[in-house]
Amino acid sequence: MAQITSLREAVSGLIQDGDTVALEGFTHLIPHAAGHEIVRQGKKDLTLVRMTPDLIYDQLIGMGCARKLIFSWGGNPGVGSLHRFRDAVENGWPHQLEIEEHSHSGMANAYVAGASNLPFALLRGYTGSDLPKVNPNIRFVECPFTGEKLAAIPSVRPDVTVIHAQKADRRGNVLLWGILGVQKEAVLAAKRAIVTVEEIVDALEAPANSCVLPRWAVSAVCHVPGGAYPSYAQGYTERDNRFYKAWDPVARSREGFTAWMERHVLGTEDFDGFRRVLAESQKETA
Structure with a gap:
């Protein structure tokens, strides 16, 4: 049953070194805040799973959290390569990364099989x-x-699935809408699930045929407004295209990447702190 808790407590209690972890979201609702908390807590030897790994996976890989990546297509959408991902595969920095590549349809079917308890x-x-x-x-x-x-x-059966959604009620039921990828299947396939949300409400007031994750399928709900940034949450936030473009030069060098992560992620207590420091650094370069 879902517990409403802080993101720090959820990551600390539910994600262990060596776990298979899926951080899912498709175009929007990408759980960046949760990815940053995994980095802050120094989780390591993770098998990361995602249909379309983008910036947050570049950061997780570059910070040495990942041992293996199971994926289909990886890149900075509309910009180019994930340079930390490439460096890990091609040069073993910060350490060698094992990869298992599939097609989009293969990954989607693997999640469905996991959710269906099939091998x-x-x-x-x-x-x-x-x-x-x-x-x-x-x-x-x-x-x-x-x-x-x-x-x-x-089949894909994560130890932990992490997603971002728009709403949860106070009992831990979760509502999400807009472009959906495999979030529902990824949660149902997992042993444990962490959901960050834009808001917690008394009643979901979900329209007919909505995607609602029942509280018995969720382990922790964490109130993290804007937690999908720089991706977006339909009805709440917009995509920051500038961030995706700005990430490319940051990630090209090991030194630039490490300095950026130390200032913006390791040097901040939570995602609100990250957003404040990011705003300061953007003003400095404007």
């Missing part, structure tokens, strides 16, 4: 792709009914 996912895909040559976890099986060749991949 693997089946899909029509990967045929003609080079991914099976580099990913031994992509295998092929014959359908017992038609003889058709189908791809099989392991």
Whole structure:
């Protein structure tokens, strides 16, 4: 059952070194605040999972939190590469990163299989792709009914899934809307789930056919307004495109990245502190 608690307490109590952790969100509702708290607490040896790892994964990898990445497509949306991700893969800095790459459809099906308590996912895909040559976890099986060749991949079952959402009620039920990726499936597939939210209300007042995560599927709800920044939360905040552009030169060098993280993340107590220091640094460079 969900407990309403601070993000610091949730990360400390629910994420352990060596865990498999999924921080999911698609275009918006990306849980940056939670990612920063993982960095502050120095979590390490994590297997990180995400359909489209972007800036927060670049930061987690660059700070040495990750041992392995299970993913489909990684990059700075609309800008280019994730330089800390590339440095880890190509040069082993800050240490070697193991990768397991899938297609988008493969990852989505793997989450669905995990949420369905199945050991693997089946899909029509990967045929003609080079991914099976580099990913031994992509295998092929014959359908017992038609003889058709189908791809099989392991289900994704995180120890912890972390998402950002718009609302939770005081009992811990969560409502999210807008562009949804695999947040629902990722939460249902996980042993534990942390949800940061824009606001906590007395009643969700969810319209029909809304995506509502029941409190029994959530471990912790944390009130973190703006916790998806620089991505957005529909109905609450807008995407900061300038941040995505500004991240590219920051992340290109190890020294620049480390200095930025020390000032903006390690040097701040929480996400509100991060936003204040970021505003100061933006004024300095304006």
